[in-house]
Amino acid sequence: MNLATINYENSEQPVLLLENGAVLIKSINEHTGIELPLTMEGLVERGAVAALKQAVAGLVETDWIDIHKLEIEELSFVAPYRNPQHIFGVGMNYVEKAIDLEATQIEDAPVCFMKPASSLIGMNELIELPKFSKIVTAEGELCLIIGKTCHEVSPEEAMPYVSGYTTSLDLTAKDIHAQNPRFVQISKVFKSFFSFGPQIKLLDGKERLTELVVQSIHNGEVAAENAVSNMMYTPEFIVSYISQFVILQPGDLIMTGTPGSYVLQSGDEAGCAITGLLDLKNRVL
Structure with a gap:
């Protein structure tokens, strides 16, 4: 099952994605009389x-005919x-990426x-390159969504x-980070330095995330790719590790590392592609 948020009738509204369109969650509520969250x-x-x-499992063919659908x-x-x-x-989580950076993992x-x-x-929102940095890189990443309190x-x-x-897309002021490894945090926090979506794939317990391929896309071309199976730290381990320090909350987001990065310039398009999901794309101002 897949979700997204769209700008519709001058507001941001969640939708259930179908093969060739979508249904507003609001429409499902109105048709069934249930009260699913509208955010x-x-x-x-x-x-x-x-x-x-x-709710969706309870809908039959005639229900789908009656519920208003949005075209692509x-x-x-x-x-x-x-x-x-x-x-x-999480940084340097793919073997090739860590080797490329000559990094020593603990x-x-x-x-x-x-x-x-x-x-x-x-x-569809713009990436803004900051005045404080001259070299900004982008990385495509698999992003996990926490669904309940986790500690x-x-x-x-x-x-x-x-x-x-x-x-998701993780942006870094590479020149700031290069000054000192301790600057990794400050190099990550600028305006528009994180993008995610548009499609959320809900887990049903049967998926094997290790089979997913993650790609960093630069101007429509694959700059780097790798399979989740080649991560040094699995998604399960990453969630567990972070939960030792922080009480994770529903809606929290965890990027799991990138297969590779590329340098951005004004006018570029940054993107991320993952098996089975709609591509994420952002233009650079």
């Missing part, structure tokens, strides 16, 4: 995910939501950083706390 923040909570799946050309995608409590990132201790909600944009869980316990995943 994506609410919909990604585990309880709401279960309620949505139950009507879908103007935006960020799935705007104010997650936490946005985490066993069971991935490189982690955070981004503020003020850095967040979504599909001090083991890797084996971690995935039931994840409600879904999506595409």
Whole structure:
């Protein structure tokens, strides 16, 4: 099951994505009489995910005929939501990437950083290159979405706390980071330095994330790609590791590392592609 948020009738509204269009969650509520959350923040909570799946499973062919559908050309995608409590990132998580950076990883201790909600944009929004940096890089990444409060869980316990995943872009002021490794955090926090969406794939317990291929896309061309199976730290381990330090909340986002980066210039298009998901694309101002 797939969700997105679109700009429709002058407001940002969540939709259930279909093969050739979408249905507003509001329309499902009106047709069924149930009260699903009308924000994506609410919909990604585990309880709401279960309620949505139950509601959709109860719809028959005549219901789908009656529910108003939006055509593909009507879908103007935006960020799935705007104010997650936490946005985490993991660096150098693919073997080739770490080798390329000549980095030494610490066993069971991935490189982690955070981004503020003020850095967040979504599909069709512009990336703004900051005046304070001369070299900005972009990286496509698999992003996990936390679905319920998660604290001090083991890797084996971690995935039931994840409600879904999506595409994301992590931007870095590379010249600032290059001055000193300790500057990694400050190099990540500029306006428009994090993008995610547009499509959220809800987990049903059957997916094998290791089979996903993640691509960093630069001006429509694949700049780097790798499979999740080649991560040094698995998604389960990453969620578990971060949960040892922070009480993760529904809607929290965790980027899991990139297969590779590229330098951005004004006029470029930055993108991320992941198996089975709509591509994420942002133009550079």
